[in-house]
Amino acid sequence: MSQTWNQHVVKKENKALVLETIKEHYPISRASIAQVTGLNKGTVSSLVSELIDEKLIHESGTGKSSGGRRPVMLFLNESAGFTISIDLGVKSVLGVLTDLKGNIKQEKRVHFDDPSLEGVLMILYSLIDELHDKAPDSEYGIVGIGIGVPGVVTNDGEILLAPNLGWKKVALQQMLFEKYQVPITVENEANAGAYGEKVFGVGQKSNELVYASISIGIGVGLILDGKLYKGLRGFSGELGHMTIEKDGKHCRCGNQGCWELYASEQVLLDKAAQLGLEHQSIKELVSEADNGNEQVISLFEDLGDYIGVGITNIIHIFNPEQVVIGNSIIAASAYILPAIEKRIEKNTIGFNKDDVQFNAAKLKEHSTVMGIAAFNVEKFFQTSVHNIQLEVN
Amino acid sequence: MSQTWNQHVVKKENKALVLETIKEHYPISRASIAQVTGLNKGTVSSLVSELIDEKLIHESGTGKSSGGRRPVMLFLNESAGFTISIDLGVKSVLGVLTDLKGNIKQEKRVHFDDPSLEGVLMILYSLIDELHDKAPDSEYGIVGIGIGVPGVVTNDGEILLAPNLGWKKVALQQMLFEKYQVPITVENEANAGAYGEKVFGVGQKSNELVYASISIGIGVGLILDGKLYKGLRGFSGELGHMTIEKDGKHCRCGNQGCWELYASEQVLLDKAAQLGLEHQSIKELVSEADNGNEQVISLFEDLGDYIGVGITNIIHIFNPEQVVIGNSIIAASAYILPAIEKRIEKNTIGFNKDDVQFNAAKLKEHSTVMGIAAFNVEKFFQTSVHNIQLEVN
């Protein structure tokens, strides 16, 4: 059943609206907030004074007059709290400390060879502790810890399977909450990446955005109607296991002809090895291509073509405003993007093609970690406004 | 910018909530509504009396006592208005007159051979007029006219392309509004079918439902988060043109290896013709299979297998709660469903497979028309409550 509405809800929503307006437009005066939101000046004044009491915003100096009294400018108090946001990869962990605006205050990457749960947990804990210690003193302290994970994550933050780490059934969210007692987010890395590009990256103006994270495998994050879409249990976006060759190669997932068997970094590395370029990273292969190695350039083009087949499907399925490619593959953007675009141009239905933008991730290796930061910040502001509501009662 | 909240909005939302509760649970007393919604008894009484004044609901007799005063039962006034809802097919039009609960009061199917715009418009107009004339007298009269169309429809109800009718750029919504001056809905038939199954059919309990309309071509309607998902411009769900064979057959859409080139009714009919069974309808082929024609049974199984490939993709992409197969193909359910299920069972990833239900459309050839009826009714109740809100001001 839908919720009931009363004046408390009205106040909560309006307060969230004022806070949101300040977040988006600061520095901004009370008068401007009233104009932008449509709320009465008095209402804005009263809500603003509560937000100031709660240290979520602050006044700072006056703005320019436009023919009358000079406005008092309001600012988001972006240092009222900090988030610890982590991108757990297959070979390294990237951790950042951000403020409430998403500014990175500290950043650290730790490489590892042994992906065993015990070892990685040790690294995670010490990374979190280190970022925790480096956080400046603040009103609300660490407001959330979040991790993007290369695997299947349930809606309650349990990792069901992370194939490239060899993990199964790890209740990471619960473990972290018991240890740190702050709100925890555990999310699939592609979902987080999609949200990162939506909030901080190339998709800030798009409400319909599909983010394809292409690395060893392929995962896809869906922003539909401005929100992350997760499906019934959180397992949406398994487009890496979308069949693009009906009786194609057998995948370890049980399906045949999966997209990621033709269009992932792994394929590229395998094919390069066949050319005698063994144990090369994608960056080294890009150097090869830069040096004019036609065979490698051709590998990139083939890969781009296969990626384009999947992207074409995505455009047909979702009619998105934007398709974004992210993760390690973008190191080779210069070679694969033209091939992808060629395939899209040739194969996509005109109606769907006309409005879609195709881009590489703006945040590059920070897409996931910034998405996690966005989740953390969003959760904080939501519960923050909500709790104040409860105190009032 | 998000909307501002005040007491008028609160009242509107609560009134909608009360109406919705009556719609779902009638006959129901004021006291029960208060309990179900959490609203105060007095609030419910006041909102109910307004709804009675507006003839949207009515009292009718008393219910059983549970140890005290007998409750006055409230009913949705389902005859306060009627909808004209139409499914425009490639060879026939199905039109129904429904009340506000979705009960079919009149039904008529008109077959046609010439799909030219002029001819079909004539049929449409006379069908609408006939249903209009048969509508009983009521408070609100015809509250909406809607049409499901086998083609690409924009968010403003313009048909950009209906390949199997040979139509291009038909501003049908505008034309109908100018002629009838009531709210008009024009929607893709698969989208409408999805909504029909969601509201009246097999998907009433599912908020994440994918409906595959399989006929001459394939279209897909997406119910995500309980709502119809249409993408940026309304062109989502073109899964008929999802590549499942990378270098497969060329499609007239410009893409290659499209799902509908392997899994549609058209394919079945073509293959049957190669077996010497020319000019047979799908129902005749089912009879052949019933009579033990092994070749035809095998055709159905092959078709089911190909459909299953696409359904597997759908389950991986969306993690839906339910996948529903509809349109003319379900005449052959007995033969294709087992083959589809076999493919799903074999190829779908366990996490995604575990919770998904796979069904044939419950409403059969009425999925689309009932979806259109649901759109019509929903629009009426929305604008109804909203207008009353304006009058109060």
Next chain:
DNA sequence: TAAGTTTGTCTACCGAATAAACAAAGAATA
């Protein structure tokens, strides 16, 4: 210096939800 403008606060008022009192109508029990 005076008039006009913009900002932000304050006050009176309004409207909607709520709690509680109350009346109506029935059930249960002695």
Next chain:
DNA sequence: TATTCTTTGTTTATTCGGTAGACAAACTTA
């Protein structure tokens, strides 16, 4: 049958948040 208890639905007083408009403060412009 009379009394008490229950449930339903209405009415009344209260609370709370938003709004309009008055007002003072602070600035610009002429």
